[in-house]
Amino acid sequence: MRMTNLFFTTLRETPADAEVISHQLMVRAGYIRKLTSGIYTYLPLMWRVIRKISDIIREEMDRKGAQEILMPILQPEELWQESGRWDAYGKELMRLEDRHGRKGALGPTHEEIITALARDEIRSYRQLPVNLYQIQDKFRDEIRPRFGLLRGREFLMKDAYSFDADEAGLEASYQKMIEAYTNIFNRCGLETRMVRSDTGAIGGSASHEFMVLTRTASGENDVLYCDSCSYAANSNRAESCLPFAQVDSGFLEVKESDTPGVKTIEELADFFKIEPSAICKTLVYIVDNKPVMALIRGDRAVEEIKLKNALGANDIRIANNAEIEELTQKSGFDTQAGFIGPAGINVRVVGDESIRDLKNFVIGINKTDKHLTGANWGKELRLPEKIADIRLAFAGDFCPECGGKFEITRGIEVGNIFKLGIRYSEKMQATFTDEDGQEKPFIMGCYGIGITRTAAAAIERYHDKDGIQWPMSIAPYHVIVIPVNVKDEMQMMTAEKIYKELCEKNIETVIDDRDERPGVKFKDADLIGFPIRITAGKTLSEGMVEIKIRSTGEMFKVPVQEAVAKAVELVNSNHYTRMNF
Numbered sequence: 001m002r003m004t005n006l007f008f009t010t011l012r013e014t015p016a017d018a019e020v021i022s023h024q025l026m027v028r029a030g031y032i033r034k035l036t037s038g039i040y041t042y043l044p045l046m047w048r049v050i051r052k053i054s055d056i057i058r059e060e061m062d063r064k065g066a067q068e069i070l071m072p073i074l075q076p077e078e079l080w081q082e083s084g085r086w087d088a089y090g091k092e093l094m095r096l097e098d099r100h101g102r103k104g105a106l107g108p109t110h111e112e113i114i115t116a117l118a119r120d121e122i123r124s125y126r127q128l129p130v131n132l133y134q135i136q137d138k139f140r141d142e143i144r145p146r147f148g149l150l151r152g153r154e155f156l157m158k159d160a161y162s163f164d165a166d167e168a169g170l171e172a173s174y175q176k177m178i179e180a181y182t183n184i185f186n187r188c189g190l191e192t193r194m195v196r197s198d199t200g201a202i203g204g205s206a207s208h209e210f211m212v213l214t215r216t217a218s219g220e221n222d223v224l225y226c227d228s229c230s231y232a233a234n235s236n237r238a239e240s241c242l243p244f245a246q247v248d249s250g251f252l253e254v255k256e257s258d259t260p261g262v263k264t265i266e267e268l269a270d271f272f273k274i275e276p277s278a279i280c281k282t283l284v285y286i287v288d289n290k291p292v293m294a295l296i297r298g299d300r301a302v303e304e305i306k307l308k309n310a311l312g313a314n315d316i317r318i319a320n321n322a323e324i325e326e327l328t329q330k331s332g333f334d335t336q337a338g339f340i341g342p343a344g345i346n347v348r349v350v351g352d353e354s355i356r357d358l359k360n361f362v363i364g365i366n367k368t369d370k371h372l373t374g375a376n377w378g379k380e381l382r383l384p385e386k387i388a389d390i391r392l393a394f395a396g397d398f399c400p401e402c403g404g405k406f407e408i409t410r411g412i413e414v415g416n417i418f419k420l421g422i423r424y425s426e427k428m429q430a431t432f433t434d435e436d437g438q439e440k441p442f443i444m445g446c447y448g449i450g451i452t453r454t455a456a457a458a459i460e461r462y463h464d465k466d467g468i469q470w471p472m473s474i475a476p477y478h479v480i481v482i483p484v485n486v487k488d489e490m491q492m493m494t495a496e497k498i499y500k501e502l503c504e505k506n507i508e509t510v511i512d513d514r515d516e517r518p519g520v521k522f523k524d525a526d527l528i529g530f531p532i533r534i535t536a537g538k539t540l541s542e543g544m545v546e547i548k549i550r551s552t553g554e555m556f557k558v559p560v561q562e563a564v565a566k567a568v569e570l571v572n573s574n575h576y577t578r579m580n581f
């Protein structure tokens with residue numbers, strides 16, 4: 001490719017709406033252009049990266065016996081009604097209506113479509129196992145599209161679905177996908193960690209996420225991992241053992257104490273000179289349109305997804321003050337938010353495990369400007385019947401499996417795999433005839449990779465102040481050849497010759513034949529992130545060209561006639577590609 005023909009423009013300025021580095025660099029280096037919120041055009045450089053990631057995915061999926069198909073983007077309402085997700089999926093599902101008034105949605109994921117396909121096509125256990133995948137645009141009307149390709153509304157995903165006759169078959173299919181995913185991300189130059197995760201809107205019995213660990217804000221997930229065993233989990237899922245019990249409150253007798261205007265846990269702790277762990281915190285959530293009270297030790301936070309799962313609910317949000325006050329009024333109190341508690345309120349209450357052992361603690365009693373001090377669970381103040389682990393795990397908590405200590409890091413979820421079991425096949429009556437002649441629902445699994453998010457995660461992981469440092473395997477091109485001055489015949493001739501020979505050897509090469517200042521060319525090469533740069537400039541007088549390795553910054557001279565062989569060696573060498581490929 002000649003730079004004069006390459007469809008791209010680089011920008012010196014960072015776009016105002018780009019908060020994270022991958023978004024900034026993709027826009028500045030001419031990889032993507034925004035159409036509207038969360039929706040982007042992939043320009044030629046980006047599309048090459050996407051195709052490379054896709055090709056790696058195809059090879060590794062095919063190697064595990066999966067077969068590629070392509071399903072429609074537009075999905076009819078009926079199938080979503082069958083699975084029960086038309087109502088449950090919520091606003092992320094982009095719904096629309098055709099000219100006949102038939103409702104449908106743009107596919108955010110394809111469980112319904114593939115289950116209907118399997119129901120029609122697979123009759124017998126002899127046709128199992130099957131694993132079908134596709135690479136396709138997905139649409140999710142995300143509440144906060146942001147961070148460029150990390151969280152778009154329209155994005156490219158690989159989604160695969162396995163069908164097995166029994167649980168053992170699913171286990172084998174699941175393991176194969178773990179192997180495929182490990183290979184895929186390794187080959188993309190990305191070190192990932194597999195963590196346990198919440199099954200979310202997809203459902204099923206177990207799921208794991210593949211996380212690229214980052215230290216930057218772009219890692220939207222907190223990942224907790226044990227310092228002594230292999231336990232690792234998304235914070236929306238991580239179980240933990242509390243590192244210490246409540247710190248003694250010092251209140252020996254139970255009484256109503258005045259707490260004028262003292263509402264928050266911090267204010268209460270300050271006011272009474274006690275630790276937050278001596279306070280029982282009361283929170284109100286609106287869960288599937290009904291209020292629910294959640295109680296938790298004052299030093300801990302509720303993880304909404306864990307609470308939602310504990311209640312088997314679809315939808316959850318924190319209540320506002322008006323809703324809290326309305327709830328207390330319904331039970332005959334007139335309490336400001338900040339003084340509420342479970343006693344006397346007619347509402348479903350869930351307690352976190354952390355409240356069970358509280359002693360002589362402080363809690364709201366639905367009287368404005370008062371709290372109960374020295375409280376204990378008993379007849380007056382009942383420990384909720386439902387106690388569950390609904391707390392956010394913290395670094396320093398103990399690992400539930402080995403008692404080691406949790407550490408925390410940020411991660412970008414690039415892949416997610418689920419054991420669906422019969423979640424869809426049962427509801428949609430997708431069955432096969434088993435060996436024993438019985439009709440049984442398929443045992444399913446599903447496996448996603450965010451392809452555009454993976455590209456963005458690679459940039460988050462590999463960049464410096466000058467631009468992108470692509471791993472060789474997914475770089476849009478391997479080499480850029482730069483004649484410093486296109487008017488210098490010797491430089492131009494040498495560059496052209498190297499360029500031609502590299503192309504003949506199937507090295508993906510760009511020649512920067514623009515009549516630009518050297519500074520501009522070098523800046524653009526660094527920004528776009530070509531892994532190898534060959535410069536034909538002043539050193540030609542010594543019969544040498546200069547080679548620069550983008551990822552390490554290393555620079556050296558080689559004789560002109562050895563330049564091609566050296567570049568080929570570098571492209572193929574593991575050292576400079578960071579990972580095997």
Ligand code: ATP
Nearest residue numbers: 149150151152155157413414415416448449450453
């Ligand atoms: P998240 O929790 O980040 O919203 P998810 O768990 O809903 O994602 P899955 O249904 O597991 O996503 O989708 C499979 C993969 O698709 C994810 O692992 C991620 O890599 C990618 N993905 C999901 N949502 C988006 C998005 N809005 N933009 C880009 N990629 C996405």
Ligand code: MG
Nearest residue numbers: 209413415416
């Ligand atoms: Mg996910």
